[in-house]
Amino acid sequence: MKKITPIILLIIALFIPVFLRERPSLIYYINLSMIYAISAQGLNLLMGIAGQISLGHAAFMAIGGYTSAILVMSFHLPFIIALIGGILVACAFGVIIGFPALRLKGFYLAIATLALGNVVTDIIKRLKITGGDYGLRNIPPPSLFGFELQNNLSQFYLVLGCLLLVIFVTRNFIKSKSGMALQAMRDSETGARAVGINISNYKLLAFIVASAFAGLGGVLYAHSVTYLHPTNFGLGFSIDLLAITIIGGIGTLWGVVLGSFLWVLVRNLMGTGLEVLTGVLFGVILILVVLFLPRGLSEIFFRISNRFKSKEVQEK
Amino acid sequence: MLNLVFRGLATGSIYSLTAMGIVLVLSTTNVMNFAQGDMGMFLAFIAFALIMRNFPYPIAIISVVVIGLILGTLLERGLMSKVRKTSHLGMIIVTLALTMILEGLAGYFFGTTPLLFPPLLKGPPIQFAGVILDRQDLVSLAISGIVVLILFIILYRTKIGIASRSLAEDEYGARLLGIPIKSIYTFIWAASFGLAGLAGVMVAPKLSLEPSFMIVIQLKAFIAAVLGGMSSVVGAVVGGLILGVLENFIAYYIPQIKDSFSLILVVVVLLLLPEGLFGRRQARRA
Numbered sequence: 191m192k193k194i195t196p197i198i199l200l201i202i203a204l205f206i207p208v209f210l211r212e213r214p215s216l217i218y219y220i221n222l223s224m225i226y227a228i229s230a231q232g233l234n235l236l237m238g239i240a241g242q243i244s245l246g247h248a249a250f251m252a253i254g255g256y257t258s259a260i261l262v263m264s265f266h267l268p269f270i271i272a273l274i275g276g277i278l279v280a281c282a283f284g285v286i287i288g289f290p291a292l293r294l295k296g297f298y299l300a301i302a303t304l305a306l307g308n309v310v311t312d313i314i315k316r317l318k319i320t321g322g323d324y325g326l327r328n329i330p331p332p333s334l335f336g337f338e339l340q341n342n343l344s345q346f347y348l349v350l351g352c353l354l355l356v357i358f359v360t361r362n363f364i365k366s367k368s369g370m371a372l373q374a375m376r377d378s379e380t381g382a383r384a385v386g387i388n389i390s391n392y393k394l395l396a397f398i399v400a401s402a403f404a405g406l407g408g409v410l411y412a413h414s415v416t417y418l419h420p421t422n423f424g425l426g427f428s429i430d431l432l433a434i435t436i437i438g439g440i441g442t443l444w445g446v447v448l449g450s451f452l453w454v455l456v457r458n459l460m461g462t463g464l465e466v467l468t469g470v471l472f473g474v475i476l477i478l479v480v481l482f483l484p485r486g487l488s489e490i491f492f493r494i495s496n497r498f499k500s501k502e503v504q505e506k
Numbered sequence: 507m508l509n510l511v512f513r514g515l516a517t518g519s520i521y522s523l524t525a526m527g528i529v530l531v532l533s534t535t536n537v538m539n540f541a542q543g544d545m546g547m548f549l550a551f552i553a554f555a556l557i558m559r560n561f562p563y564p565i566a567i568i569s570v571v572v573i574g575l576i577l578g579t580l581l582e583r584g585l586m587s588k589v590r591k592t593s594h595l596g597m598i599i600v601t602l603a604l605t606m607i608l609e610g611l612a613g614y615f616f617g618t619t620p621l622l623f624p625p626l627l628k629g630p631p632i633q634f635a636g637v638i639l640d641r642q643d644l645v646s647l648a649i650s651g652i653v654v655l656i657l658f659i660i661l662y663r664t665k666i667g668i669a670s671r672s673l674a675e676d677e678y679g680a681r682l683l684g685i686p687i688k689s690i691y692t693f694i695w696a697a698s699f700g701l702a703g704l705a706g707v708m709v710a711p712k713l714s715l716e717p718s719f720m721i722v723i724q725l726k727a728f729i730a731a732v733l734g735g736m737s738s739v740v741g742a743v744v745g746g747l748i749l750g751v752l753e754n755f756i757a758y759y760i761p762q763i764k765d766s767f768s769l770i771l772v773v774v775v776l777l778l779l780p781e782g783l784f785g786r787r788q789a790r791r792a
Contacts, residue, residue: 243595293777295592297538301728302776305769308725312765425721429602436599466618466717469610476603480596481588 203350207343217342218414219458224349225410227449228356230434232403237432238441239364241376242291243300246307247404247431249287252423253310254280254405256320256410259329262413264319269332273409280405281398283310286399292390307428314420325419332413345414352410353447356403362442363399372396428462433476439486448488508637510704510754516643518750519650523705524727525742526657527698533674533737537590537597541604543724545699546706547717548608549574551616553707554623554715563626567744570703578699582692609717620714646708653704654743657697661739670694674737676717726753735781 200283210216232271233247258276261267290302303346314320321327332348363369370393383389385505412418430453438449457468481488549570556566563743581604589600627641661667670690673680681687706720713719730749734741749768757764 237595243598245598259572290773290777297532297598298732298776299599300538300594301732302773304725305729305772307770311765312769316762425725426718428605432599432602466610466613469606469613471610472605473605473607473610476606477600478584479644480599480603 200354201469207346211343211414214342217346219454220451221342221346221349221414222411223450223454224353224447225407225414226431226434226454227446228349228410229355229404229407230431230438230446230450231360232355232400232407232433234435234438234440234442234446235363235403236396236400237435239369239376240393242393243296243303244287244400245300245304245309245425245428245432246287246310247303248423248425248427250280250283250309250401250404251306251408251411251427252314252418252420253283253401254416255418256314256326257405258409259320259326259412262330263326269413271335272408273332276409276412277402277405279301280401280408283395283403284399285394287401288394291393291397304425310386310423311420311424314423320420321418323420325414325417327417329412329416329418331416332410333440338497342414344369349410349414352406356406357443359446364443367393368392417457420448433472437472437475437479437486438482439488442488445486445488449486452487455472510758511751512637513643514751514754515747516640516647516746516750517754519647520705520709520723520746521726521730521749522669522743522746523650523653523701523708524723525746526654526739527701527728528707529731529734529736529739529742530694530701531698532731533739534670535586535691537586538594538601538699540598540601540724541657542702543705543720543727544605544608545574545577546709546791547614547703547720548612548706548724549699549703550623550710550715550720551612553654553703554615554621554710555616555650557624563624567704567707570707571700574699574701574703575696579692581699582695587688588671588693589689605700612717616715616717618717620716620719623710623715625711642711649708650706653701657701657739659699666690666693726768730767732772732775737781 206220207217210220213217229247229251232250233244234243236244253277257279258269258272261272261275262269266310287303287306290306291299294302315323321460330338334347334348337344364373371382371387372395373391374385374387375389434449434453435446436449437452439445440445453472456471457465461466479486485492524542524546529541531537531539531542551567552573553570556569557563561569585600589597592600623644626645631641632639632644659667661671669680669685670693672683672685673687673690676688705723709720709723726749727746730746731742732745733749734743734745743763750773752771753764753768756767760767
């Protein structure tokens with residue numbers, strides 16, 4: 191049973207676009223939610239596994255997206271190289287922003303990351319190559335091995351592949367030595383140091399991995415939305431990513447997917463005029479989650495599956 | 507030159523008002539309130555609605571402060587007393603969720619198009635000894651001055667103020683001495699939301715009134731609070747004024763970096779001078 195479920199889910203996921211052929215806009219929103227999930231997974235690692243707080247996560251998305259878009263548009267490099275370039279540059283900035291984290295904790299780290307994230311968008315706004323305040327328009331769609339993935343349908347499979355890759359990497363990362371070290375650090379820094387874990391290295395590692403995910407999300411965002419503007423990646427988006435992570439379930443593998451689908455679909459499918467109220471709705475959900483569901487909405491699934499498991503045991 | 511200093515002080519006084527609210531809450535209740543600015547935004551919208559219904563300006567201000575006090579009380583009683591026991595991340599998320607709720611409600615009731623908030627004193631700027639003084643700047647300086655004075659009298663000369671300072675010092679000790687910490691917490695939240703309302707009303711005429719207009723002020727208030735060391739109300743006031751003046755000079759002489767300047771400043775201060783200019787030295791701050 192345990193091994194079949196993911197396969198069934200994967201098959202369903204692969205056929206989603208076939209069912210939704212009539213409504214390409216819905217596929218676009220699904221793509222967007224998966225992109226959000228990829229970026230939020232980085233934040234999930236950073237907060238849920240490593241115990242750090244970041245309020246500037248969207249800035250990494252901006253860095254990845256802008257780097258890739260510029261590499262493709264101004265330097266005419268193939269998409270694959272631009273993708274890798276975007277991720278690498280985001281990682282480099284992850285190191286820069288990770289350094290304050292070595293000395294700051296809690297609220298102070300939140301303020302520092304908030305400030306640095308805003309600095310990044312401000313710099314983007316002032317540079318010429320990024321289009322400044324006009325943003326970058328008409329970013330070409332991604333192309334792989336000579337195929338241009340022009341419509342939402344073909345991009346769906348690219349984004350799905352990236353999402354599965356990210357989740358796979360996360361799963362193995364959490365179970366690896368580094369992941370264990372990060373969890374030890376999250377639970378007690380003194381304790382982790384006492385058993386010989388190099389805290390500074392691992393904190394930087396957490397920031398690098400988190401920004402790599404965000405960079406990947408940013409690259410996909412740039413090429414599927416085809417439009418980038420610095421103010422889209424400000425504090426508001428960082429808070430969105432934070433909320434996605436928390437609502438879905440912090441520290442869980444699939445929580446971000448749940449959270450981002452809820453986030454994007456509810457926000458975009460609500461009728462006009464009610465859009466502003468989604469903020470209220472999600473704010474209330476966030477508060478309830480913090481107070482009652484420490485592992486977010488995925489906790490509901492955990493509880494249901496636990497009940498099934500305990501029933502099975504009873505029947506035996 | 508003097509012009510720059512004066513205008514800086516006027517902007518700084520707004521930062522100080524917001525920063526005071528943040529520091530007051532943080533030092534006593536250990537909650538970093540990311541919703542301080544948006545509370546001010548929401549209250550400014552209420553003031554706007556009152557003024558549009560032809561209430562006189564001073565009554566609008568006073569009623570907004572009173573509403574702030576009531577909302578602060580309700581919030582502490584209903585939510586914050588439970589949230590205080592969760593982690594730093596939990597508190598950040600709850601206050602951020604509050605900003606989402608407040609911005610959503612403001613957008614729903616008042617619309618997201620920017621509105622023009624009328625200034626308290628209309629008329630041309632006053633010239634005085636070669637300095638051009640904007641009337642609204644004068645008002646915000648004067649009101650912040652009065653509020654700071656009142657707050658200091660409360661904090662240092664009344665029983666409730668001294669009790670709340672003792673709470674900031676040592677919660678266990680305060681509880682041992684029989685200080686009713688619940689009512690003190692409520693008082694602190696109410697006071698900080700009252701401050702938020704004042705700051706919102708003071709700053710709204712200078713910017714345009716829209717659901718997200720206080721975000722910048724909120725960020726600047728954090729920076730002011732960090733400059734002042736996060737633990738002292740004096741520090742918050744002075745930090746806000748210093749930040750306002752510094753910003754005005756930077757904007758005048760090096761306009762390219764005017765937005766990033768304060769952001770980089772706060773990171774540098776956090777890294778090199780974590781207790782700020784006025785904070786108490788602490789061996790460890792988690």
